[in-house]
Amino acid sequence: MTVPFEGGCKCGAVRYTCTAEPMAAVHCQCRDCQKDSGSGHASHLMVPKPALAISGDPSFYDYAADSGNTVTRGFCGVCGVWVYSQNSCMPDALFPTAGSLDDPEIFKPQMVVFASRATSWDYLDPELPRMAEMPDAAGGGK
Ligand SMILES: [Zn+2]
Numbered sequence: 272m273t274v275p276f277e278g279g280c281k282c283g284a285v286r287y288t289c290t291a292e293p294m295a296a297v298h299c300q301c302r303d304c305q306k307d308s309g310s311g312h313a314s315h316l317m318v319p320k321p322a323l324a325i326s327g328d329p330s331f332y333d334y335a336a337d338s339g340n341t342v343t344r345g346f347c348g349v350c351g352v353w354v355y356s357q358n359s360c361m362p363d364a365l366f367p368t369a370g371s372l373d374d375p376e377i378f379k380p381q382m383v384v385f386a387s388r389a390t391s392w393d394y395l396d397p398e399l400p401r402m403a404e405m406p407d408a409a410g411g412g413k
């Protein structure tokens with residue numbers, strides 16, 4: 272990916288600029304991503320926390336993920352769009368959502384995680400590696 276890249280919510284109240292290459296890019300089919308996205312999966316980048324400059328005033332929602340970690344979802348309190356996540360087990364990373372990118376086409380997914388939770392109707396590229404759960408040090412913030 273070309274850096275820096277930018278993104279934000281729908282109304283523009285929450286924006287970000289990322290100055291580092293993502294460490295990972297995944298589709299996550301866990302139940303939390305299904306709930307949060309309103310569909311069969313969510314798509315995330317994993318970036319170094321110091322490289323992601325966030326402007327605006329995101330709202331936060333914490334929950335316990337299946338892994339036992341606390342996941343914090345950052346979203347716009349005005350338009351409700353989910354912009355990024357944090358995970359207590361990876362304090363040095365942030366997970367912007369692929370859909371929040373100004374140019375979502377720059378997202379290049381590398382794998383599917385939590386494929387064990389996939390719904391029968393959520394079709395993803397069969398060429399991508401699939402992990403039944405979450406591999407170490409990769410993933411979508413869950
Ligand atoms: Zn907004």
Ligand SMILES: [Zn+2]
Pocket residue numbers: 299300301302303304305313385411412413
């Ligand atoms: Zn997930």
